[in-house]
Amino acid sequence: MGMQLGYTMMTEQAGPKDLVSHVVGAEEAxxxxxxxxxxxxxxxDEMGHAPNAWVTLGAAAHATSRIDLMTYVTCPILxxxxxxxAQQAATLQLLADGRFTLGLGAGENLNEHVIGEGWPPVAxxxxxxxxxxxxxRELLSTDGYTTFHGDYYSVDGGRIWDRPEGGVPIGIxxxxxxxxxxxxxxxxxxxxxxxxxxxxxGFDAAGGAGKPRVAQMPICHDADRDAAVKxxxxxxxxxxxxxKVNADLPGTAGFAAASQFVREEDVAESxxxxxxxxxxxxxxxxxxxxxxxxLALVQIGGDQQRPYLEWAQQRLLPAxxxxxxx
Numbered sequence: 001m002g003m004q005l006g007y008t009m010m011t012e013q014a015g016p017k018d019l020v021s022h023v024v025g026a027e028e029a030x031x032x033x034x035x036x037x038x039x040x041x042x043x044x045d046e047m048g049h050a051p052n053a054w055v056t057l058g059a060a061a062h063a064t065s066r067i068d069l070m071t072y073v074t075c076p077i078l079x080x081x082x083x084x085x086a087q088q089a090a091t092l093q094l095l096a097d098g099r100f101t102l103g104l105g106a107g108e109n110l111n112e113h114v115i116g117e118g119w120p121p122v123a124x125x126x127x128x129x130x131x132x133x134x135x136x137r138e139l140l141s142t143d144g145y146t147t148f149h150g151d152y153y154s155v156d157g158g159r160i161w162d163r164p165e166g167g168v169p170i171g172i173x174x175x176x177x178x179x180x181x182x183x184x185x186x187x188x189x190x191x192x193x194x195x196x197x198x199x200x201x202g203f204d205a206a207g208g209a210g211k212p213r214v215a216q217m218p219i220c221h222d223a224d225r226d227a228a229v230k231x232x233x234x235x236x237x238x239x240x241x242x243x244k245v246n247a248d249l250p251g252t253a254g255f256a257a258a259s260q261f262v263r264e265e266d267v268a269e270s271x272x273x274x275x276x277x278x279x280x281x282x283x284x285x286x287x288x289x290x291x292x293x294x295l296a297l298v299q300i301g302g303d304q305q306r307p308y309l310e311w312a313q314q315r316l317l318p319a320x321x322x323x324x325x326x
Contacts, residue, residue: 002325006296014302035072075107105173225274
């Protein structure tokens with residue numbers, strides 16, 4: 001089986017009605033699956049949006065019939081409690097008729113600081129995340145009541161009353177050895193943002209062999225390459241900062257300051273810009289070679305989705321099938 005092509009519902013750059021309309025268009029164009037970011041803030045003020053991902057995905061599940069859906073990713077440690085995430089996931093899976101995967105990650109200060117409880121050190125976040133995954137799995141896998149008292153979370157007689165028979169696959173986002181080990185032991189799906197073969201190899205070694213591996217890659221399609229480069233720089237110059245930085249900055253002003261010296265040519269070197277199908281295929285090949293089975297593309301620009309979907313249907317998808325199968 002080849003590498004499947006995914007569409008990204010990027011909540012940071014479009015409103016909820018547009019996001020649902022776009023994923024319907026992605027299904028019609030032939031994309032295999034769709035992922036949805038789960039943010040309270042955009043990365044930069046210029047992006048301009050941050051609707052609730054779960055409400056939007058519920059509407060998307062109702063508006064589509066074939067395309068698979070995934071949160072990319074939900075942080076269950078502060079803004080959401082794990083018991084609530086389990087209930088949301090079960091409900092969405094019922095609405096999606098089994099097409100939903102719950103993508104989980106340890107989150108970013110950008111989105112979690114809003115509740116005013118502070119941002120824990122990375123080691124503590126990993127402990128909280130592992131415990132949250134345990135709670136979510138327990139609630140989604142039992143018909144009875146769950147009582148749990150851990151170091152960070154408690155569940156007092158929790159039960160998911162509307163629980164899908166097939167359960168909810170859980171994806172775990174990884175960046176280093178600790179998260180890879182957790183994913184291999186507890187995840188149904190590996191989630192990453194970089195084409196690093198060692199992440200896949202570690203996941204397989206820890207128990208994930210044969211399971212899906214999903215990644216994401218930004219592109220900026222436009223018939224005018226200069227316009228594409230300019231838009232990618234305006235909206236996505238933060239992307240190359242790395243997740244150690246991205247996880248800890250508290251707001252859009254911080255991302256603007258951290259990326260102020262990133263040049264347009266720097267962005268153009270790391271993100272395929274324009275309408276060159278071969279450039280996208282070349283970028284995607286690094287993920288296929290690293291062992292990923294699914295790759296979701298991000299089209300930069302909330303108002304540029306329709307021309308992108310038309311181009312993808314007519315030119316990108318045929319080239320993708322030829323290059324990667326699926």
